[in-house]
Amino acid sequence: MSRQFQDLRLGSIELFCLTAQHLSFTAAAKSAGLTAAAVSRSVTRLExxxxxxxxxRTTRQVSLTDVGQRYYDQCRQALGQLSEAEREATGQQLKPSGLVRMSLPTSYGHYRVLPLLPDFVRRYPDIEIETQLTNRNVDFTDEGFDLAVRGRVLPDSGLVARKLEDAPLLIVGAPSYLKHHRPPRTADDLAQHECIQFVLPSSGQVVPWLVQSEGHTIEISTPGRLRCAEDILAPITLARAGAGLVQTYRFLVEDDLRDGRLVEVLADHAGASRPFSLLYPGNRHMPLRVRTMINFLVDALGTGPQRLR
Structure with missing residues (x-):
């Protein structure tokens, strides 16, 4: 491997990252123990x-260009990995510390992951956590994420997938809807019902419903005039209002079932599920703080493989 970086170049990258973090040459200089003019010259040489x-640059402010933002995101991540590698090599990383950035689906984040995090920060007070709740697929390199939870893993993505759990599905409707519509007894009976649909943001396609039949999980197409996109909780809101039946995750409607706002139908055909997995790049040094988060979520949510060491 040939040498690509001199100490001076790495120093310029670090000063650029400080400037980008504070959006100020003065603040970056104070952090680095230099003059603002020296920091500015270093960044100019890097450019x-x-x-x-x-x-x-203006007389009043400093801002990142589009190229600068992408460069900063990648350099910040690279410098963090270098610092982590040095701490581990010198034995300084005796306990996990630093920032973990996670991308979570909105519903799974609210109902499954976020309620666990207070316990995590009590156990690991030196770890900071930043979560972004979104249903889109994120770019780990460009956006600087360490982990993401997703219900679907992109093929050939270069990501490691650790299953967290198989989340059970069920079909529910409000008592007000079922009062005027005979509850379905078979999957074929769904053709006579208003079935509220969810549209996948990534493909624009309606998500098929899954039912158990003779010990096998099968996909079925269901009729419905109401479609929801982006927010997976929207179909549940419609179902509570008596708009029709909906298939959703059991963890999203447990309170509704207990309080009688929703009623399960086709329970004899229940048992289907969809997996949720924890994703992370497979070609990246993994800091102790990230391994700690992975092991915590796998332990808490139940069905993952052996812990990372």
Missing amino acids: GRLGVRLLM
């Missing part, structure tokens, strides 16, 4: 080597 403008 000259790269042949691109990383920062927009």
Whole structure:
């Protein structure tokens, strides 16, 4: 492997990251123990080597260009990995510390992961957590995420997938709807019902319903004039209002079932589930703080493989 970086170049990258973090040469200089002019010259030399403008400068403020933002996200991650590697090599990383950034689906985040985090921060007070709740697939490198939870794993994505759990599905309706519509007894009976649909944001396709039949899980298409996209809780809100039947995750409607706002139907055909997995890049050094989070979630949610060491 040939040498690509000199100490001076790494120093310029670090000063650029400090400037980008504070959006101020003065604040970056104070953090680094230098003058603002020295920091500015260092960043200018870095821009000259790269042949691109990383920062927009005015007399009042400093801001990142689009290229600068992408460069900052990747350099911040790389510098963090270098620092982590040094701490582990010198034995300083005796306990996990630092920032873990996670992307979570909205419903799974609210109902399954976020309620666990107070216990996590009590156990590991030196770890900071930043969560982003979104249903889109994130770019780990460009956006600086350590982990993501997803219900579907993209093929050939280069990501490691650790299953967290198989989340049970069920079909429910409100008593007000079932008062005027005979509850279905077979999967074929769903053709006579208003079935509230959820549209996958990634494909624009309606999610098929899953039912158990003779010990096998089968996909079925269901009729319905109401469709919801983005927010998986929207179909449940419609079902509570008596708009029709909906298939959803049991963990989302447990309170509704207990309080009688929703009633399960086709219980004899229940048992289908969909997996949720924890994703992370397979070609990246894994800091102790990230391994700690992975093991915590696998232990808490139940069905993952052997813990990471």
